[in-house]
Each structure stands twice: as structure tokens, then as C-alpha cells.
Amino acid sequence: MQRVVAATLLLRWIADLRDAAVALAQIMAKGRASARAPLKLPVMRILGIESSCDETGVALVQTTGEALPRLLSHALYSQIDMHQAYGGVVPELASRDHIRRVLPLTRQVLAEAGATLADIDVVAYTRGPGLAGALLVGSGVACALAASLGKPVLGVHHLEGHLLSPFLSADPPEFPFIALLVSGGHTQLMRVDGVGRYALLGETIDDAAGEAFDKSAKLMGLPYPGGPGLSRLAEQGNPAAYKLPRPLLHSGDLDFSFAGLKTAVLTQSQKIGPAAHTEGTTERADLAASTQAAIVEVLVKKSMNALKTSGMKRLVVAGGVGANRELRAQLNAACAKAQVRVHYPELHLCTDNGAMIAMAAAMRLQAGAQQAEARYSFDVKPRWPLHELA
Ligand code: KG4
Ligand code: ZN
Secondary structure, three states: OHHHHHHHHHHHHHHHHHHHHHHHHHHHHHHOHHHHOOOOOOEEEEEEEEOOOOEEEEEEEEEEOOOOOEEEEEEEEEOHHHHHOOOOOOHHHHHHHHHHHHHHHHHHHHHHOOOOHHHOOEEEEEEEOOOHHHHHHHHHHHHHHHHHHOOOEEEEEHHHHHHHHHHHOOOOOOOOEEEEEEOOOOEEEEEEEEOOEEEEEEEEOOOOHHHHHHHHHHHOOOOOOHHHHHHHHHOOOOOOOOOOOOOOOOOOOOOEOOHHHHHHHHHHHHHHOHHHHOOOOHHHHHHHHHHHHHHHHHHHHHHHHHHHHHOOOEEEEEOHHHHOHHHHHHHHHHHHHOOOEEEOOOHHHOOOOHHHHHHHHHHHHHHOOOOOEOOOOOOOOOOOOHHHOO
């Protein structure tokens, strides 16, 4: 009951914030017709705010003409410790914590870039997909901030942020490419011909790869989110110790399915007994290595199939699971053999962050795919397929 009351209060607070932003925007718009004009600045500074799940991320990116945008500074607060006690993300706690973190992080980002609020040209925020309450915090703050500064806003698709995050790396890709997007909520193969030009080639029909890592890790007694812990444990285990299914490996299409793998891991761990979730046992390390091997093999095989059927010679990996060492090692080997260039985001930018949101906004603006607008009434899109973006 308490949680329902708290959730109601939170949503009311957010609605108030939204009303305030709209009211402020109307006042500002009267005196600032110029803010509606399309942006044609040679140098633009874009503040990005990410709050779709359990990380509050803020970043400042600068564009200069048509050159690749540059990250000036970024700051991140991860709520993982707070959610760990519950074994997963508690949406209501996530929203409240975003409220606490977003302004201090914004101050930090500006200070580290040697900038002030007046230097911001556009405020970008994650519009979806994600947790509704969490998205509302970032969107509300972004729109209120932009309204008070008289600057335009731009709502960004979280997955486009992941997809374009490798452009922030020391080895940025070039269009076109095949993208393997592997996050906690999505597993997709896409053909990417440019900013906003995404064609879905295949996706998971049930659990995402990140979910498979997280759910299997939980069965092994590892804390949330299980992906990083499982992959560390796997380094000490034998990947051939247990025979686990490779779902849809030979399906002939580019779809994935990981729900059956989680069930197989459960069955195998029941056969093993307590050793499957006891720290320090060989069985647990072997089970982790076998699980990782099954997930990685499917991801690599399907990515290579996508490259082969499309004739493309460039692969871009993005999303939290893209941080997985074994996945990177096997993709590197397979791509070297097939003479394919493979690109990843910097390790610290694989999971959610503000830099990818500011970057996606910057690239959309540069490509003319979207205009930032001085319209401060906002909505969020908790469910939002990437191909609907165009
Ligand atoms: O992209 P992300 O930060 O959030 C979503 O947009 O969903 O991805 C989080 C997912 C989690 O499932 C997490 O366990 C997984 O990425 N992950 C990893 C690794 N690091 C993060 N999975 C496997 N190995 C890793 N090293
Ligand atoms: Zn994400």
C-alpha cells in the first residue's frame, strides 16, 4: 500500500514538473520566437540526459560542422547497489533516485567541461523505451531546464543511443554496417545505412541475451545484474563441461530465442545440486562457462550469417552485453577470418550512459534527421520499436 501511495505521489510530482515546464515554455516562447528557428550553428553543445532504467547519465557533446561529434565530459551514477537487495530493478526506487542524481550530475558535467548552463545549445533526453517513471524524470528535467534556458530539446531513442555509441570510440565505424544490438532488454540484428536508416533483420522472440545472462547468473547465486559476474566466473570454468542448447542456431533466419536456455540452465543446476550456486566450486564455474559459451555461439553465428547474406563487411556491436570479453574475442576471430571490420563502444560506454544520448542527438541533428524544437510539452515512450523511429 505504501508503495502505491509513493508511486502516486511520484507520478503527481512528475506531472507537476511537466505542467511547470509547459507553463514556463509558453512564457518563454512569447519573448523568444528565435528559439524556434532551425539550428544552423557551426559549433553546438548538446547536453544529454539518460534515465531509462537504473543508471542516471549526463554528458556534454560538441559538434563542429560535419565532423564527428566530440565528447566533452560525462558523468554517471549507477543504482545497482540499491537494487541488488531486491534481485532486480525496482522501478519506483529508480525514479526517485534519478530525481536525486540528475542535477548534481549536470553540474558535474558542466564543471568538468569548463562550461556553464549558458553554453548549452540543445538539451537531449531519453524519450524511450524504458521504465515510464524513470523516463519521466529525465524528460521532465530536460524540458524544464531547456525551457528556463530558452533552448530547444530533442527526445532520443535509447537503442539508437546504444547503436551510435561506437562512434565515440577511438575506432569509429563508417556507414553502412550490420549492427548487433545486445542489451538487457533487446537482442537485434540490424542493417544500418545511416543515421535513422535502420532495417530490422532479426530479433529475439522471447528473452534478450542480457536477460539470459542475468537470469542464469541468478540461478548460480550471483548478484544483479548477473552478466558481468557470470562472465568473470566463466573465465575459471570449462565451457564444454555441460551441454546446453543453442536455440535457433540452425533456424535459417536471424531471430534469437533465449528462454529455453534459461530453463536448461535451471535443469542442469538442479542436477548438479547446491554446488551449482555455491561460491568457489568447479561446478559453478563450469556452468557459468557453459552458459556463456551457448549465448556467445548463437550471437556470433547469427551475426556472421547477417554479414554473409547482406554482403556487408562491417559489424558494429552495441549494448551492455557488448562488454562481454568472450563475445568480443569470438567475434574478433570470426570477423578476421571473414575479412570483416568489427567495431565496439568503449568498454565504459557499453552499458547505459548519457554520452550515447547526447551523441545520438548530435548525429541526428547533423544528419538533418530531426530538429531540436523549443516545444517543452513531452511524452515518454516506454515501448518504442527502433524501426518506428524513421
Ligand atoms: O545496455 P544495458 O546497459 O541496458 C539496457 O539497455 O538493457 O545492458 C545491460 C545488460 C545486463 O543484462 C547486463 O547483465 C549485461 O548488459 N552485461 C553483460 C556484461 N556487462 C553487462 N553481459 C555479459 N557480460 C558482460 N561483461
Ligand atoms: Zn541500454
